[in-house]
Amino acid sequence: MRYDFEIELSKVLNSECAISDKVRASIDNAYESIRKKNKRKKYFKNTIAAAMCLLMVCAILSNDVIASVIKSFFKFNDKGIETAINNGYINRIESETTNNDISIKLQSYFADSNKIGISFKIKIEDLSLLxxxxxxxxxxxxxIDKNGNYIGQSGYTEEENLNIKKSIISSVEDKFELLDLEKGEVQYDIILESCDSSIPKIEEAVIKVDKVNILYKNNKTSIKGNWTLKLIQNNLEYVKEYNYSALNSIPNIDIVSIKAEPTSLNIIFNVNQVYENKEFPIDNLILIDENGNEYKTNICSMNTNDGKTTISTNFKISSYEEHKLFKLIIPNYGEIKLQKK
Incomplete structure (x- = not known):
């Protein structure tokens, strides 16, 4: 048992995942405490101790790896996304393709009705480009989903966008990081958001990349190609979500739906007034939880019909936080108390 345990522990410590000095010190101390146990103790006690140590190592490594993922993946200052990832709501997959001496690997992703996050690793063989x-x-x-419907796209010029089908995405954020210039490795992360909470299930969806763009200070280079990556769903089968209902009503406001999902809380309501684009003061829309914490949003979608305006938006609150009560403050209209169903 001791020999087997040492082998397994060695495998873990020498794996490719990054382990902080603090975590490694904790593992070493725990392991040494077992090695120094009185050899006269019964065999089964050593077995239990070894098993407990292995469990502790796994737990520490699991938390450390998740924390490392948050640190290096999706640096978008989004508390809802970070909470979801911290609770394991992320797919780690290995989908890779190469074309024109550039390989693109889909490393990790998550998705619910409100947001999609994808992390790519790009390897460019021609180092002169960097x-x-x-x-x-x-x-x-x-x-593109399995039925051929466009979920979202980005990175195209206005002229190119004219030839692309309209998507359901309200906004796109992206970030890049040069990981290793000598190896030509780049990390590229994206967040796609739907204020209407209309992102469908994306298992069996594909990402079709047709250009890798490098923007320099004075010019731009685009490498055209054909890279197709599959979004394989491994561990996102269950989406933790909660619905909320209004405890009171205010004039000229009708709540359509309020739902918390892993990455964010979506609110859709009708206003008995026609607002033109950007007229509604979305920056002043405030959500307050039962602990007095305030949340704001700065993006929404608006649709007008029959003299009403439907406003949809997301707040950076994860369903994993399991809030029971909220207060929604709608500027110029009043306050609505919300309770988890």
Whole structure:
């Protein structure tokens, strides 16, 4: 048992995942405490101790790996996304393709009705492309579901967008990081958001990349190709979600739906007034939880019909936080108390 345990522990400590000095010290101390146990103790006690140590190592490593993922993945200052990832709501997959001496690997992703997050690792063989003052590296891509419907796309010019089907995505954020210039490795992360909470299930969806773009200080290079990556769903079968109901009503406001999902809380309501684009003061819409914490949003979608305006938006609150009560403050209209169903 001791020999087997040492082998397993050695495998873990020498795995490719990053382990902080603090965690490694904790593991070493725990292991040494077992090795120094009185050899006269019964065999089964050593077995239990070894098993407990292995469990502790796994737990520590699991938390450390998740924390490392949050640190290096999706640096978008989004508390809802970070909470979801911290609770294991992320797919770690290995989908990779190469074309024109550029390989693109889909490393990890998550998705619910409100947001999609994807992390790519790009490897560029021609290192001369990475010389100079690089301001940004990004992909031109489309996400298409198994039925051929466009979920979202980004990285195209206005002229190119005219030839692409309209998507259901309200906004796109992206970030890149040069990981290793000598190896030509780049990390590229994206967040796609639907204020209407209309992102469908994306298992069996594909990401079609047709350009890798490198933006320098004074010019731009685009490498055209055909990279197709599959979004394979491994561990996101259960979406933790809660619905909320209004405890009171206010004039000229009708709540359509309020639902918390892993990445964010979506609110849809009708206003008995026609607002033109950007007229509604969305920056002043405030959500307050039962602990007095305030949340704001700065993006929404608006649709007008029959003299009413439907407003949809997301707040950076994860369903994993399991809030029971909220207060929604709608500027110029009043307050509505919300309770988890």
């Amino acid at each position: 010389k100079g003052d690089i301001e940004k590296i990004y992909l031109s891509y489309s996400i």
